[in-house]
Structures are given as structure tokens and as C-alpha cells.
Amino acid sequence: MANITFSSPTLPKDITVYAVAGDNHTLLDVAKKHGIEIPRQCEDGECGSCLVKVTHLGAKDPMAITLSDKERVTLSVNGKMKAEWVDNAVVNDMPPPYRLACQYIVRAEDILVEFSGEPGVEIDLRRPKTVYKKDE
Numbered sequence: 001m002a003n004i005t006f007s008s009p010t011l012p013k014d015i016t017v018y019a020v021a022g023d024n025h026t027l028l029d030v031a032k033k034h035g036i037e038i039p040r041q042c043e044d045g046e047c048g049s050c051l052v053k054v055t056h057l058g059a060k061d062p063m064a065i066t067l068s069d070k071e072r073v074t075l076s077v078n079g080k081m082k083a084e085w086v087d088n089a090v091v092n093d094m095p096p097p098y099r100l101a102c103q104y105i106v107r108a109e110d111i112l113v114e115f116s117g118e119p120g121v122e123i124d125l126r127r128p129k130t131v132y133k134k135d136e
């Protein structure tokens with residue numbers, strides 16, 4: 001079992017659902033099953049509109065590390081995959097923060113899934129920025 005918490009400015013509040021791992025369900029499948037609208041178009045890893053940020057929760061090591069070639073290429077072409085993240089995945093088994101919901105296979109791990117609600121737009125671009133005031 002996996003606890004998956006979806007968070008987005010388009011949702012009235014965060015929604016946590018339980019998913020059975022190992023059924024080859026994608027994050028997009030789980031979201032659709034629970035009426036959570038993640039932007040999508042191709043549903044085949046080619047357009048990048050289902051961009052989500054995934055944060056692993058809990059003490060266990062992340063499991064969903066492997067990206068398909070299609071996911072890696074689409075994230076790279078859309079500027080959502082830094083070279084250092086690729087290296088970190090290969091060397092340290094640490095998955096990159098941005099993934100494609102239609103390609104991410106749910107594993108038995110608890111995760112936070114954040115999305116902006118706009119196709120292919122990073123959630124970090126839609127959060128309020130902290131404003132620092134210079135000392136007076």
C-alpha cells in the first residue's frame with residue numbers, strides 16, 4: 001500500500017489516497033480514479049503536460065527511481081531535467097524531483113505529488129515567493 005498525497009492550487013485541500021502498489025498503475029491513473037485533475041494531453045509520455053513534483057516521505061529509500069527513456073527525454077526537452085539530477089539518479093539512486101504522472105509507476109512508498117494545474121508548468125513557479133526586507 002502507498003499513501004499518495006496530491007497537492008495543488010487547483011484543489012480545495014490536499015487529498016491523500018491509498019494505492020495498491022504493483023498493479024502497474026501510473027500516478028495519472030490513480031489521480032483519475034479519485035477525480036483529481038492533473039493536466040494531461042497525450043497520456044503517453046510525449047507532451048510533458050502532466051508534469052508533477054514528487055517528494056518521497058518517510059524514512060525508506062525512494063523506490064520509483066527508474067525513468068523510462070521516453071520520460072527522461074521529454075523532461076529533458078522541456079527543460080525539467082538537470083544533468084545533475086540524472087547523475088544523482090544513476091550514482092546515488094535518488095530520483096529527480098520532476099516526473100511525468102502518466103509515466104510514473106506507483107510503488108509501495110508514501111509520496112507527496114504537487115502540480116500547478118497548468119500543463120507542463122512547475123509547481124515551484126506558482127508558489128508565493130518569500131520577500132525579504134532589508135533592515136531599516
Ligand code: FES
Pocket residue numbers: 039040041042043044045046047048049050051074100101102103
Ligand atoms: S500526458 Fe503527455 S506526457 Fe503525460
